[in-house]
Amino acid sequence: xxxxxxxxxxxxxxxxxxxxxxxxxxxxxxxxxxxxxxxxxxxxxxxxxxxxxxxxxxxxxxxxxxxxxxxxxxxxxxxxxxxxxxxxxxxx
Amino acid sequence: xxxxxxxxxxxxxxxxxxxxxxxxxxxxxxxxxxxxxxxxxxxxxxxxxxxxxxxxxxxxxxxxxxxxxxxxxxxxxxxxxxxxxxxxxxxx
Numbered sequence: 782x783x784x785x786x787x788x789x790x791x792x793x794x795x796x797x798x799x800x801x802x803x804x805x806x807x808x809x810x811x812x813x814x815x816x817x818x819x820x821x822x823x824x825x826x827x828x829x830x831x832x833x834x835x836x837x838x839x840x841x842x843x844x845x846x847x848x849x850x851x852x853x854x855x856x857x858x859x860x861x862x863x864x865x866x867x868x869x870x871x872x873x
Numbered sequence: 874x875x876x877x878x879x880x881x882x883x884x885x886x887x888x889x890x891x892x893x894x895x896x897x898x899x900x901x902x903x904x905x906x907x908x909x910x911x912x913x914x915x916x917x918x919x920x921x922x923x924x925x926x927x928x929x930x931x932x933x934x935x936x937x938x939x940x941x942x943x944x945x946x947x948x949x950x951x952x953x954x955x956x957x958x959x960x961x962x963x964x965x
Contacts, residue, residue: 820912822914822915823912823915830939830954834941845937847918847922862915862918862919862921866939
């Protein structure tokens with residue numbers, strides 16, 4: 782599986798376990814990237830830790846990137862922090 | 874400056890700018906580590922982005938680590954996600 786949208790899980794306002802499940806499905810095939818913005822960043826970190834330590838034995842962190850995205854809303858453009866957490870499956 | 878507490882900034886519930894100021898003071902001497910737990914993780918990412926892009930020209934990310942800490946509270950022990958974001962000063 783390449784770097785397409787299928788290998789990305791966008792973290793929003795649902796409970797962490799919903800995203801853990803989605804991440805597990807992707808990890809079964811290859812690496813997964815968890816993407817989150819603003820307040821959801823804390824949840825993305827929770828999802829990563831739960832996935833790695835509780836559900837997918839041997840999975841581990843790949844690259845962790847931090848950035849800023851410009852979001853357009855009613856008040857104009859605002860800058861929001863973002864995170865991209867890569868999780869790699871267990872080595873075979 | 875070594876890896877002592879002076880080079881760490883613990884991110885809590887204050888406004889991001891308070892921590893940006895603290896990080897800038899440390900960065901003036903050497904690398905700084907931003908530490909945060911739980912909901913404050915999002916704020917730590919904001920602090921890092923603001924420090925790097927708006928205040929300290931040439932500073933850049935070092936290692937970014939994610940983990941889990943066991944916290945004792947009234948209900949017993951609960952696990953909380955944590956992040957450690959290293960920021961390195963501009964190369965001289």
